[in-house]
Amino acid sequence: MSFPLRVGILIFLSLLAAAACPFFGLTFIPPESIFIPDHPDSLVFWRLRLPRTAAAFFAGAGLSLGGLVFQALFRNPLATPFTLGVSSGASLGASVYFWLGGVALVKTGSLGPLFSSLAGAAVSVFLVWSITSSRGGLQTAVMLLAGVVVNFFFSSLVLFVQYLSDAHDSLRIMHWLMGSLAGVETARLAELAFVVVMGGVFVFLLSPQMDLLTAGEELAASRGVRLKTLKLSIFVSASVMVGTVVSLAGPIGFVGLMVPHACRLFLGWNHRRLAPAVFFAGGAFLALCDLASRLVLAPAEVPIGIVTALLGGPFFLWILFRTNSAGDLF
Template sequence: MMNTGSKHKLILLTILLVLAIFVLSGAPMVGMNTVPVSAILHPASGRMESDIFWKIRIPRVCISFLAGAGLAVSGMAFQAMFRNPLATPFTLGVASGASLGAAIYVRLGLVFSVLGISGISFSAFAGAILSILLVYGLTRARRGFSTTTMLLAGVAISFFFSSVILFTQYMSDFTHSFRILRWLMGGLEVVGFESVLNMAPFVISGSAIILYMTHELNLMMTGEEIAISRGVSVWKTKRILFFATSLMVGGVVAICGPIGFVGMMVPHICRLLIGADHRYLTPATLLFGGVFLTLCDMLARTLIAPAEIPVGIITALLGGPFFVWLLLGKPSSKRGIL
């Protein structure tokens, strides 16, 4: 027997899935140039339209979907783990750690790859892990752990790493400096499938881990003590979640640079839509995050075409007001918002 609540949630998930398929197949059609069907059907024709479609738009849509899904679900995991609506990979310094890892990779002029995946993704991952361990370690050093202390430590680490990145950039020669700066602005302008192949393993494996941990996330959200007494090994769960979110944030930041707000905003919207039960919330957040960033990117590349607005500007333009609304207008207490 299934109660009406979960039936309702399954319907919502199905709608989100259909929406995601619709956006994924529709978004590559939208752009400055219209792409004729013949160009889509003949990817190797050598015509400019088919190159635009297959080598620019399709990879770009894949990247935005993956990045949106990965950032959103990382934010969701952090918010649940720390029971705080402001806890995200960005506020806790994980994204700046990943950025630093990537910047150092560029600055040192490193070029290596593992299993065909560029070293920059691994550097960003290492930076992400390092920063979360640092933030968590700083907070745990004192007993009487509080999430406020942790957020403050995260902000401090974030500023510190940003300075180190700027210093690295300042000390770099012109080409490196430009590469780092351009990348720090955040963007989804990729060409070809190489970036997709670099990012996908990180986002997919990270999301799979989160999907596997939905019961634990639910319990973490009720508080660590209750989680422990219900049988959750909290410290082990945290380590796994740190690992999974670092994978995703590292993988995304290495390619797209830091894109804020998706990770904070999307989980809140999804909680309003489908409730806080992570068995439904996690797939909803993955789908909605992907759809959201893909749509933002579509706006970014068409609003003032042929010029492009960096997608970070669009997400923050939408995210800023939403955030204020969240702070001021505690919505209906009957919803599952944090």
């Protein structure tokens, strides 16, 4: 099967799966009822389930693309926005917001979590970036280590903020940290979609350079890639996408690890093929995870971060044990 055909089929199946999700839930909504005005099914479909599925779709696409570009940057399948401190930075930002919101009753409107998350993500990116630069050049190994350090540091700070908060705020932070798409408002959905789609286009345009980066930094530079510019573009675009998703839905883990890896198994490393595939497959994957989170303990909901973690843990092990003849991870 040729690669364009594979990408086409993957995108088609992803859209089909994502489109099917809003029909399922506590009750099945028959497709014919969604066009009947003021029918309860129609209201549930258009007002609740469709926005939520759309939020899951774009969140999944953003997290997966973030994983894809970080893995290309570090030539490491374990490099994700999480291992690099971006999402713990965003988490810290949002936690501080919730904590201050409780202590000082700060009112910054509904954009508060978004801006505080993005600020947190920006701080972590800035830290990782300056630690790496201070060691001369922008060496990948140093950057990865800096990311791990920042990640641990910020994760401890999140716990510290939680410790300082009263029971109510602490619970809010905890719920948020487990990730949920229940609270994504329709107004915010447009922001999310905009950021993720723009990020996707940007990543697609960078794809030949990411191929070269995958082949090796020195090789990429010798073929005309401006390494610093490319690394900065990748880091910033992925951080904005991930920061936005985290601010709305909490740090949903493992998506950026699983989706790009699975897509690579079918499509190889060509990013021009991978970028669109990862975008749609990631979206569909998180939409399905969201469906699972609504169905497994229905009528109660399992936080979506727990669903992805339950899938991601075994997947992680599978990557580790699935070594090819060359003995490496790809």
